[in-house]
Amino acid sequence: MDSWVRIGKVGAVHGVHGEVKVFSLTDVPDRFETLKTIWWIGKKQNSKRLTVATFRPGERFHLIRFEEIARREEASQLSNGFLALPRSERGILSTGRYFIDDIIDLQVEDAQGNSIGKVTDVIQTGSNDIYEIHNAANKELLLPAVKDIILSIDLQNKRMRVRIPEGF
Numbered sequence: 001m002d003s004w005v006r007i008g009k010v011g012a013v014h015g016v017h018g019e020v021k022v023f024s025l026t027d028v029p030d031r032f033e034t035l036k037t038i039w040w041i042g043k044k045q046n047s048k049r050l051t052v053a054t055f056r057p058g059e060r061f062h063l064i065r066f067e068e069i070a071r072r073e074e075a076s077q078l079s080n081g082f083l084a085l086p087r088s089e090r091g092i093l094s095t096g097r098y099f100i101d102d103i104i105d106l107q108v109e110d111a112q113g114n115s116i117g118k119v120t121d122v123i124q125t126g127s128n129d130i131y132e133i134h135n136a137a138n139k140e141l142l143l144p145a146v147k148d149i150i151l152s153i154d155l156q157n158k159r160m161r162v163r164i165p166e167g168f
Helices: 072-076
Strands: 004-014 019-024 037-041 047-056 062-066 082-086 107-110 115-123 130-134 140-144 150-154 159-162
Touching: 004 037, 004 072, 115 140
Parallel strands: 107 159
Antiparallel strands: 004 019, 004 082, 019 062, 037 047, 037 082, 047 062, 107 115, 115 130, 130 140, 150 159
């Protein structure tokens, strides 16, 4: 999956004409609305290219039907797979915004350059993301992704510099 970016997870079939529920995993607004083709990747890393026939947006999930899938039975084989794009097609975010998969595995340092650990997860909340950091002893530190704490992110060198508030 390194050369792919997962943008959706396929849920259950909807209706009898091959429509599926898709839960968005993308940070790019309106990603699905302009999508023409996409790759489906199954649990066994098997894949197939699909052409979007219809798209209906929703709050919790989207409904998508593919030209190659005409019946409910065919659509059910897509369930629990992922919709993905080649990494080269994932798009560009505005300055100061990052894709989650770029943040995970960054080495984290304090303001003086001392190693703190590695980002192992990004927890998305309503107001700001939380970076989950683990050190060599597997101790966990949760830092909010706000300007006062995250001093810099250097994707090229895979480093994040942070200011740890007192009491953390």
